[in-house]
Amino acid sequence: MTWICSRRRGRALLVAMAGLWLFDAAQADVGQIKVATGQVSVERKGQSLPGRVGLVLESEDVLRTGADGAVGITMRDNSLLSAGPNSILTLEHFEFDPTTSDGRFDARLRRGTLAVVSGRIAKKSPQAMTVRTPSAVLGVRGTEFVVSVDE
Amino acid sequence: MNRLACAAVVAAMLLVACAGPKETVVLLPNPAGQDTAVTVTQGTRQVVLAQPYAGARLGPNGAEAFPSNAQQVRAQYGPALAAQPLPPAQFTLFFVEGKDEFTDESKRIVDSVFAEIAKRPVADVIVIGHTDTVGNDAANDALSRQRAEVVRAAFAARGLASDKVVTIGRGKRELAVSTGDGVAEPRNRRVEILVR
Numbered sequence: 001m002t003w004i005c006s007r008r009r010g011r012a013l014l015v016a017m018a019g020l021w022l023f024d025a026a027q028a029d030v031g032q033i034k035v036a037t038g039q040v041s042v043e044r045k046g047q048s049l050p051g052r053v054g055l056v057l058e059s060e061d062v063l064r065t066g067a068d069g070a071v072g073i074t075m076r077d078n079s080l081l082s083a084g085p086n087s088i089l090t091l092e093h094f095e096f097d098p099t100t101s102d103g104r105f106d107a108r109l110r111r112g113t114l115a116v117v118s119g120r121i122a123k124k125s126p127q128a129m130t131v132r133t134p135s136a137v138l139g140v141r142g143t144e145f146v147v148s149v150d151e
Numbered sequence: 152m153n154r155l156a157c158a159a160v161v162a163a164m165l166l167v168a169c170a171g172p173k174e175t176v177v178l179l180p181n182p183a184g185q186d187t188a189v190t191v192t193q194g195t196r197q198v199v200l201a202q203p204y205a206g207a208r209l210g211p212n213g214a215e216a217f218p219s220n221a222q223q224v225r226a227q228y229g230p231a232l233a234a235q236p237l238p239p240a241q242f243t244l245f246f247v248e249g250k251d252e253f254t255d256e257s258k259r260i261v262d263s264v265f266a267e268i269a270k271r272p273v274a275d276v277i278v279i280g281h282t283d284t285v286g287n288d289a290a291n292d293a294l295s296r297q298r299a300e301v302v303r304a305a306f307a308a309r310g311l312a313s314d315k316v317v318t319i320g321r322g323k324r325e326l327a328v329s330t331g332d333g334v335a336e337p338r339n340r341r342v343e344i345l346v347r
Contacts, residue, residue, distance in 0.1 A: 033273075034273060054272075074239070078347070082232065082235040083231055087231075113228050115179075115228055115231040117235070133174045133176075136193045138191055139189065139190035139191075141186075141187055141188045142181075142186075143181070143187040143188065143189055144180075145189045146179065146232070147175065147176045147177075
């Protein structure tokens with residue numbers, strides 16, 4: 001009996017660990033830089049990386065463009081985000097299940113200009129994607145739009 | 152003198168008006184023609200943009216709707232729009248029944264896939280295998296994975312690095328043509344390819 005119990009507990013632990021691993025995996029590769037011109041950098045955990053084409057992005061990355069910079073990214077759910085010069089764009093939260101299209105995507109434009117084409121997350125559930133500006137929350141219903149924030 | 156003071160006040164007011172909105176949102180037309188919208192929420196107030204080029208300016212007095220147009224959008228968002236990545240391109244390859252072999256027509260589609268990959272500086276490719284409903288789940292899951300792997304190998308043979316390709320097998324869960332169980336349907340024996 002105790003043997004069965006401990007085996008069950010072991011299995012529960014395994015399931016929990018698998019869940020954590022999936023969560024980590026979801027955070028580690030949320031999208032990729034597909035287009036970059038001029039000065040582009042990515043802030044990650046206090047470090048600044050050059051925002052080169054091909055760079056794989058993570059949740060909480062902050063993308064910055066200089067006066068001559070622009071950057072375009074494709075997210076795992078096929079959302080397309082592109083920012084013009086002098087922009088600060090944060091990928092605050094991204095999770096996505098490719099089998100079911102369930103997930104959550106929150107981005108934030110602190111400054112600059114941003115063009116958005118929403119992807120599978122917003123298509124599956126209109127409440128699941130938002131873009132925040134300093135003063136507003138934009139809800140996305142299967143959409144292309146542009147947004148700007150002047151400082 | 153009075154008139155001058157008046158003009159100064161009016162000029163100052165105009166300047167304040169011109170300093171204008173700090174944030175702007177504009178809904179763009181949807182090429183696929185689906186119904187789309189953006190909701191703009193500021194505190195308890197909400198504006199819904201549902202028409203192409205419907206815009207909202209967000210100022211201290213809340214969101215104010217305004218009509219924008221293609222020229223305005225180009226002028227303000229040109230560089231951001233120019234940096235938009237190419238949308239993902241989708242292809243479908245078909246297989247000979249019960250095998251992991253392409254049909255002849257599908258061999259030609261592979262050329263289009265490579266043309267699409269060549270257009271992109273850093274293409275990543277997702278390959279999703281499917282089967283028809285002949286056979287049990289386990290066999291179909293295995294076959295669908297095998298089909299996806301055949302595509303990966305075929306692409307590798309043409310010089311596409313395997314680490315750029317993610318393969319997924321969905322068995323008979325996502326039929327292109329819905330059928331009963333145990334039905335041989337060529338249109339379901341397929342691999343979908345997404346070039347991103």
